[in-house]
Structure formats: structure tokens, C-alpha cells
């Protein structure tokens with residue numbers, strides 16, 4: 762029997778979904794003239810954090826990134842569209858999936874350029890992790906995302922069990938005390 766039921770009401774995944782759009786300029790470029798990966802990462806983190814905070818109704822901080830793949834370059838003049846949605850929730854953490862698409866500002870082919878899966882932790886007024894509302898998934902797509910987030914969480918736990926963690930309370934595997 763669950764001895765610690767989450768008392769918060771469940772919230773639909775669709776309610777916290779967000780989409781950001783911004784045209785890339787020369788200020789976003791790297792040395793070879795494409796958009797710098799760090800610029801895209803910032804947009805991914807911002808959209809992901811907004812979706813997490815909308816679901817939680819509180820401040821959420823980025824705890825980690827399980828995956829971030831740059832599939833195609835983004836060019837100066839592209840309109841970047843960044844869509845983020847909560848895939849799954851734990852006790853105090855949430856996984857947010859972010860999909861980035863780009864298209865020339867004049868119109869043209871829309872490309873899927875980046876995908877990312879980030880983990881945010883919801884904090885209370887004292888900065889301590891606090892429970893997040895359960896997630897209500899209502900269709901096949903949302904159920905698939907939730908199931909895949911569960912696999913990533915499991916893989917993360919297995920990785921930490923096998924090679925250790927960055928956490929200060931657990932020695933790095935390369936350190937003498939490991």
C-alpha cells in the first residue's frame with residue numbers, strides 16, 4: 762500500500778506545453794556562421810523550464826540533461842521554434858521533452874534540428890525539493906512519451922549505479938577514494 766500518497770491534484774500534460782519562437786541573427790552565430798549550439802541549448806533550457814514551472818506551479822531548476830541531439834545545423838535567418846512538454850513526473854522531479862524546428866524566415870522547408878530530454882526539480886520557498894502534481898496523460902502519444910521517460914530514468918539510475926555520480930556525497934569513480 763502507498764504510505765505517502767501525493768495529495769496534489771493531477772494536471773493534464775497538455776496544459777503545461779509551451780512553444781517559443783525566435784529568429785536567429787548574426788549575434789547567435791558561431792565561428793563558421795551557423796547558430797552556436799549553446800544558443801540553442803539556452804532556448805531548450807528556457808522552454809523546458811517554463812513547461813516544468815507551469816506544471817509544478819513553482820520554481821523549477823534544471824538538474825540534468827539525459828539527452829541532447831543536434832540533428833541538423835541551424836542558420837542565421839532561420840526562425841527557431843522550440844516546443845516543450847512535460848513527459849513524466851517523479852516525486853519532486855519532472856522530465857521535459859523539447860523539440861526544436863527551424864525554417865528560413867522567408868518560408869521553406871521546416872526541419873527538425875534538435876531533440877532534448879531534461880530533468881527539472883521543483884523547489885519550495887526554502888530551496889528544498891518539493892512534490893510535483895501527478896501528470897495526467899490522455900492519449901497514446903502522451904502515454905508513449907511517459908513510458909520512454911521511465912526508461913531514461915531507469916537507464917540514468919543504472920548508469921549511476923555502475924559508474925558513480927558527480928554528486929559531492931558520492932565519490933567520482935576516478936577519485937582515489939572511489
Ligand SMILES: CC(C)(COP(=O)(O)OP(=O)(O)OC[C@H]1O[C@@H](n2cnc3c(N)ncnc32)[C@H](O)[C@@H]1OP(=O)(O)O)[C@@H](O)C(=O)NCCC(=O)NCCS
Pocket residue numbers: 821822823824825826850851852853854855880882890
Ligand atoms: C537539482 C537539485 C535541487 C537536486 O537536489 P538534491 O538534494 O540532489 O535532491 P534529491 O537528491 O532530493 O533529488 C530530488 C529529485 O531530483 C532528482 N535529481 C537530482 N539530481 C538529478 C540529476 N542530476 N539528474 C536527474 N535527476 C536528478 C532525483 O532523482 C529526485 O527525483 P524524484 O524526487 O522525482 O525522485 C540540486 O542539485 C541543485 O540545486 N542543483 C543546482 C540546480 C541549478 O542551479 N540549475 C541550473 C540553473 S536553473
